[in-house]
Amino acid sequence: MTLTLRSQIINKVPLSERITGYKMDVKLDTNAKTVSGTMDAFWVNKTTDTVADIQMHLYMNAFRSNRTTFYKEFGGSPGNKESDLGWIEIKSFVNKNGINLIPRMQYIRPDDGNMEDNTVLKVLLPEPAKPGDTVFVKVNFETKLPKNARRTGYNDNFYFVGQWFPKFGVYEPAGMRYATIGSWNCHQFHDHSEFYADHSVYDVTITLPVDYVTGSGGMLISETASREQKTLIYRAEDIVDFAWTAWPGYTVFNDKWNNVNITLLIPKDRVSQVERQFTAIKHAMEYLNDYVGPYPWPYVTIADPPLKGSFSGGMEYTTIFTSVSSFFMPAFYHMPEMATVHEFGHAYFMGILASNEFEEPWLDEGVDTFWEERIMDHYYGNNSGMINTPLFKLSDKSSSRMPYIGSSGRQDVSNTEYSWNYPHGMYDIMSYFKTATWLYTLMGIIGEKTMNDAFREYYKKWAFKHPSGKDFVNVINEVVKREHGDRFGNDMNWFFDQTLYGSAVCDYKVSGISNRKYRKPDGKTDSVDTVINNWPKTDSLYTATAQLERIGDMMLPVEVLIHFTNGDEILENWDGKERFKDFTYTGYREIQWVKIDPEFKISMDVNYINNSMTEEPQRVPLHRLVNKILSFVQFYLSIMLL
């Protein structure tokens, strides 16, 4: 038995190594809520190791009961009824010689040893795979989709079919990422992570009722229909996962950006949202193309699930992703745009740059959030990327920094935990928000141009490979060195040690301003300040001091802007290392105000309020606010009290 995949269709040259490939022929049973059929798949041993087994994800088993690792982490239950549950059943499993591999199958739990979790399958090969060998398998499987579950499944006649077929893990030889010996990297299905796979080729044939409108991560090659059923053949290349959706209620819209065909599947009620979705994805494509690298596929599909399919909203499968919108979504609230930009961004951060979401979620979600925020604030307003009303604006950047600085557990862990090891509530804070915040801080220190150059380099080096956090750090170090020499030291590790690998907090403070009359040398002095002594009017001379303090343990270089009463301004650079730092000046001027980090480059600073001090604080905006609160409360009372 060999697996015959179609030759290159989408891109003339493969973008990734052909390590794995899948050919599937499946049927959706809308009564039984199952997807069943056959899968021919291969894995090529591109390493120098001899590998005795293969490991595959069987993620649908996460929805078998409330005792799986997924539900233990997530809480709740998939339900009691048979129709609520999800699972995947292997009906037959043979190798290229037709040897039955079912007796050689074993469920393993590499992450937590939970015996109720059957989401990883290990199959001992009849003969170990030598370097260069290709392992072919033919699997007959049935996937029961869970009802209204997280990310995948069905509700009524809506289907989002993700993580639905047996999928190879990643075999990591010694030296790849953090591997010290060759082994499979195949994690269980977790509440917070699901992506780490080789870029693959997919030939997928799907048969389903004729009235269903579908979309997938592949390109539609052909469609044939009988009276009741239709068969669609999809082809996908160089993607890490294949997902698809089907629902009779979708309306299809098409648009184009450069050579990329954009397909939008959206409930017909939401026609008013179509333009917003297309505009958002085009913005994301343009920005990421300019500052990271090209989007290499000629198509992308956005599925905007209906209310009953909202369990699948906001998910990413590289060439298909789900957005979040609704029939009534005010234009000032950029939530649908944000979701589209974020999920499309995953085509880069996880899709093209296929990092391990389980082990380094920050490299996936955090980096993507950073770019999402840059895109949103660039196109929708620097202060209004998220909300834009005349009275209230909110930038997307703020929506990361605020949860991070407001989190009481921000020092409990660093960014280096595996996704399931974060204490409750800290996964989002650390993986998304802290990462985006320190990336902004890094950009503030090394400059926007260097940051963009570093990401272009990261893309160039690691596209269609599996970068790790240290690879990302190395690229930053390399580009910073190339563009700035030793300006920031030998490398930027001092930054990453504190932000990525550390849990320290950054907080700088202006602790005081001191303007003292200059005291002429008097009495029995041993030295004479000749310069000042010769100044004509020493009675109006001042020794002015800006007193600064580092409250947090994090040490980052900061700029300090000092403004004098005569209008002079001095911009000082402080390496931020000392606990206390004074900047002292003598002259006919007093310090009027001092600002640390005047341009708010150091987003990691958890308190901007103490970053500045003035002799005459501006109270008008506060008084204005209080006046308005006063009027608001009175107005409210006058309405509510009969």
Add this chain to the structure above:
Amino acid sequence: MKIFSSLKSGLCSAFRSWKCVLIVWFSLFLLVLVFIYPLRGSLSSAFGSSMITEKLTDGFNVEVFADLGSTLKSLTSFFTAGFILVYFIGFVMNSFLTAGLFGSVRKENRKFSAQEFLRSASKNFWSFLIITLIIDVIIYFISGLFLALPLTLVDLSDTISEKTIFTIIITAIVFYLLLLPVFLLVADYARAWRSANENESGFKAIGVGFNRTFKKFWSSYIMMALLILAQVTLGLVIIIIIPGWKPLSGGGIFLLLIISQLLLYARLLLKTWRYASVTSLMEETTKKIPKNINVIQDGQERINFASG
């Protein structure tokens, strides 16, 4: 025509009671100020000598407040607790002051007298408290019902479209808004009647309120709708002017205070117009009854115009 004559007479009564309205405004102003003033002090102290307040020059900036950290949590607790307290004190105080207002807008009270205002307020306080409490409970119950019904409908159905959900919610809101004047009428009739019959109980007054509302339903309802429309219009003016106004100097802030308080005074005046119009309509519809005669209407209503 009764509607317009009642509105006209109500408007005259409301203007005539401007001093009473001033008392109401001043009492509410003081109450809220007692709560807001410490907030102002806390905010000033929290921001200290920082220049971050510059970021508030263009309007509210949530990030500036987020940086307050634990101070923000304390301020939020203070604001929430203070707001609830002010609401409850305001509720009780409003019953007292409205009792005075209803007394002052009656036809026989043509001249303002603080003594009469306070006498009427203290005499009717408990009944007014009972009336507003019961009507408020009914309104909150109805609000909950109108909120819960569409949500339950939406929750129960997998096949319902978003457009339908939206239509259901909007319809529920419209029905609710259409229903609201009815309860305001009941409350106002009850209080107007109680004001004219100071020896009767608050519970009985609610009964009369319902009776009056449905007896002359359309004229009462249309009049109330017009009055609400006027109040909503002024409310919109307040919402447009106050939040968007961003004075940058101390003088500007003072002007903001003056204008906002004038608008709030106008709002209270319109509310008084509502009370006075309902009172007038009630007096209008019972005019035909000979003076100095106590009449039992429908076995429950006692009108006494002996002093009218």
